[in-house]
Amino acid sequence: MEKEMLYPVINACRTEQKLDGMWQFKFDALGVGGHEHWPAGLPQAQEIPVPASFNDFFTDKDSREYTGDFWYARHFFVPAAAQGRFVGLRFDAVTHRAAIYVNGQLIRRHEGGFLPFVADVTAAVHYGADNLVVVQGNNELSREALPAGDTVTLKNGKKMARPFFDFYNYSGINRSVHLLTLPQQRITDYTVNTTLTGDAAQVAYTVATTVPGTVTVTLTDAAGTVVAQGEGAEGTLTVAQPHLWQVRAAYLYTLTIQLQAAGQLVDEYQDSIGLRTIAIRGHQILVNGQPVYLKGFGRHEDSPFAGRGFDQNVEAKDVALMAWTGANSFRTAHYPYAEEVYQMADRAGFLVIDEVPAVGFKMAAASFLGGLDQSFFGGDWIKPLYTKHLDQITDMIRRDKNHPAVLAWSLLNEPDTCDDRSVPYFKQLFADTAALDPQRRPRTFTLSEDDTITTSKDLQFPDFYLLNRYPGWYHYAGYALSDGEAALRAELDQWASSGIDKPIVFSEFGADTEAGLHKLPSVMWSEEYQVEVLQMFSRVFDSYPFIRGEQVWNFADFQTVEGTMRVNGNKKGIFTRDRQPKAAAFYYRQRWLALPLNF
Numbered sequence: 018m019e020k021e022m023l024y025p026v027i028n029a030c031r032t033e034q035k036l037d038g039m040w041q042f043k044f045d046a047l048g049v050g051g052h053e054h055w056p057a058g059l060p061q062a063q064e065i066p067v068p069a070s071f072n073d074f075f076t077d078k079d080s081r082e083y084t085g086d087f088w089y090a091r092h093f094f095v096p097a098a099a100q101g102r103f104v105g106l107r108f109d110a111v112t113h114r115a116a117i118y119v120n121g122q123l124i125r126r127h128e129g130g131f132l133p134f135v136a137d138v139t140a141a142v143h144y145g146a147d148n149l150v151v152v153q154g155n156n157e158l159s160r161e162a163l164p165a166g167d168t169v170t171l172k173n174g175k176k177m178a179r180p181f182f183d184f185y186n187y188s189g190i191n192r193s194v195h196l197l198t199l200p201q202q203r204i205t206d207y208t209v210n211t212t213l214t215g216d217a218a219q220v221a222y223t224v225a226t227t228v229p230g231t232v233t234v235t236l237t238d239a240a241g242t243v244v245a246q247g248e249g250a251e252g253t254l255t256v257a258q259p260h261l262w263q264v265r266a267a268y269l270y271t272l273t274i275q276l277q278a279a280g281q282l283v284d285e286y287q288d289s290i291g292l293r294t295i296a297i298r299g300h301q302i303l304v305n306g307q308p309v310y311l312k313g314f315g316r317h318e319d320s321p322f323a324g325r326g327f328d329q330n331v332e333a334k335d336v337a338l339m340a341w342t343g344a345n346s347f348r349t350a351h352y353p354y355a356e357e358v359y360q361m362a363d364r365a366g367f368l369v370i371d372e373v374p375a376v377g378f379k380m381a382a383a384s385f386l387g388g389l390d391q392s393f394f395g396g397d398w399i400k401p402l403y404t405k406h407l408d409q410i411t412d413m414i415r416r417d418k419n420h421p422a423v424l425a426w427s428l429l430n431e432p433d434t435c436d437d438r439s440v441p442y443f444k445q446l447f448a449d450t451a452a453l454d455p456q457r458r459p460r461t462f463t464l465s466e467d468d469t470i471t472t473s474k475d476l477q478f479p480d481f482y483l484l485n486r487y488p489g490w491y492h493y494a495g496y497a498l499s500d501g502e503a504a505l506r507a508e509l510d511q512w513a514s515s516g517i518d519k520p521i522v523f524s525e526f527g528a529d530t531e532a533g534l535h536k537l538p539s540v541m542w543s544e545e546y547q548v549e550v551l552q553m554f555s556r557v558f559d560s561y562p563f564i565r566g567e568q569v570w571n572f573a574d575f576q577t578v579e580g581t582m583r584v585n586g587n588k589k590g591i592f593t594r595d596r597q598p599k600a601a602a603f604y605y606r607q608r609w610l611a612l613p614l615n616f
């Protein structure tokens with residue numbers, strides 16, 4: 018578990034410098050970097066941008082598909098004034114694992130390619146001088162790591178990723194790197210939790226610090242007016258006539274936390290927070306006590322050139338397009354996204370289902386993508402996998418817990434829940450994660466086509482259900498679409514008569530579509546067919562009141578492994594990979610703008 022997750026800020030007590038740009042880069046297929054002293058500098062290196070995946074910058078297949086160790090390096094200057102402070106290098110994400118060296122010294126290692134970690138370099142840097150940071154990365158997949166897969170070795174000795182998941186194994190320093198200098202006596206975390214009482218909001222807060230001291234907390238509104246203040250490492254702020262954070266009508270306050278020691282201000286941290294409540298009541302998902310119907314997308318962090326590297330330009334475009342369609346939510350399929358994504362969702366009023374990369378926990382998926390056919394939860398990899406799974410859920414919640422946009426936590430995508438051996442795993446997971454979120458938001462996971470109300474053994478665990486269903490594509494396809502509608506209705510009739518009174522959200526449904534392919538009457542892969550499939554789902558959703566959301570798969574076309582089922586990636590996007598609309602985008606704009614928000 019990472020101790021410090023606070024997003025970097027610059028103020029009177031804290032400094033931050035981004036180390037983004039061109040870094041030295043070198044593959045290490047033979048694993049010689051360690052004993053050839055690469056931590057002290059990379060010989061004959063090339064250059065790769067950070068933040069970005071390294072894969073798409075190459076023109077040869079061996080490099081694009083490279084699996085194994087890879088090294089990055091760059092120089093950075095630490096001012097003399099930093100002496101006596103905490104000096105850290107914060108990596109927002111290195112996929113999938115990393116060892117960090119500074120001036121040739123191993124500082125730390127980290128496992129997990131989609132969450133931040135801080136390397137404490139206080140004792141390793143030269144002050145008022147140049148320093149060298151070297152990152153030893155690795156992108157190999159295994160059944161005891163997230164996301165799950167295999168790494169195979171070809172006859173020519175080259176390693177190849179064999180993902181049990183349907184997105185490309187983009188790798189590298191995928192998000193920003195920050196040089197931080199912080200007070201030794203500092204704020205390390207905070208929590209907020211809002212309840213609404215009549216015409217006031219009660220904001221319970223806690224503040225964690227490295228030393229006991231005097232903590233003061235100030236809440237200011239968008240105009241900068243102080244609306245509440247508190248003293249002490251925990252307490253409750255009362256906000257009269259609060260301006261609530263609403264879905265697609267966001268309002269953010271600024272929370273300022275100050276730490277004083279011996280009468281001196283030693284640290285300060287400020288963040289934007291939204292006052293809102295989230296609850297599930299029967300079949301309803303409630304925000305501020307009002308039912309909300311989720312309209313939106315399963316997404317990916319994926320774009321040409323940067324791969325899975327975070328690109329603020331792409332995210333800004335995606336937020337604009339989601340707003341244009343009338344969407345109000347998305348799922349971070351299938352991993353936690355960059356923190357800037359949640360900040361933009363906070364400001365835009367989008368609801369987010371936040372998901373860890375527990376994807377591929379089903380050998381059938383591996384079979385679908387060329388894997389083996391045995392029970393995933395019966396494997397001898399489960400024990401080490403569970404440790405990493407819980408660790409990454411813990412870090413995701415620690416990182417994202419204060420975002421008003423975060424509605425729920427998705428703990429897995431399409432696991433094999435038809436196997437009795439999954440039950441102890443899920444029982445432990447839901448027990449171990451029950452108290453991680455101070456706001457106690459709902460926890461769930463997505464159910465694939467195989468995992469139905471009659472076959473799944475794990476339906477007692479989620480607080481609401483996420484269904485991934487593909488009649489019209491993987492079965493009942495083409496002219497048989499009407500049978501697909503009948504089969505979907507038959508399944509939902511089972512849910513309706515089951516007595517289960519929890520909401521259902523469709524978290525995946527759709528059809529691969531080649532943009533520009535038109536056919537009248539329709540044919541699979543045409544834009545017309547994608548709209549017909551989505552219209553079928555809309556008819557069904559509108560027939561069952563316990564369906565409380567539709568998040569179509571996917572927002573945009575995205576890169577996957579090569580295969581006979583993929584045409585240079587997955588084409589189920591409503592938008593193309595370069596973010597241009599297919600006919601389905603106009604369909605959803607017309608449907609979602611006409612749907613009331615609260616119903």
Ligand SMILES: CCC[C@@H]1NC[C@@H](O)[C@H](O)[C@H]1C(=O)O
Nearest residue numbers: 183184431465485525587589
């Ligand atoms: C076979 C269930 C569908 C599957 N669900 C997980 C997503 O990551 C994939 O992209 C999606 C697809 O194949 O389009």
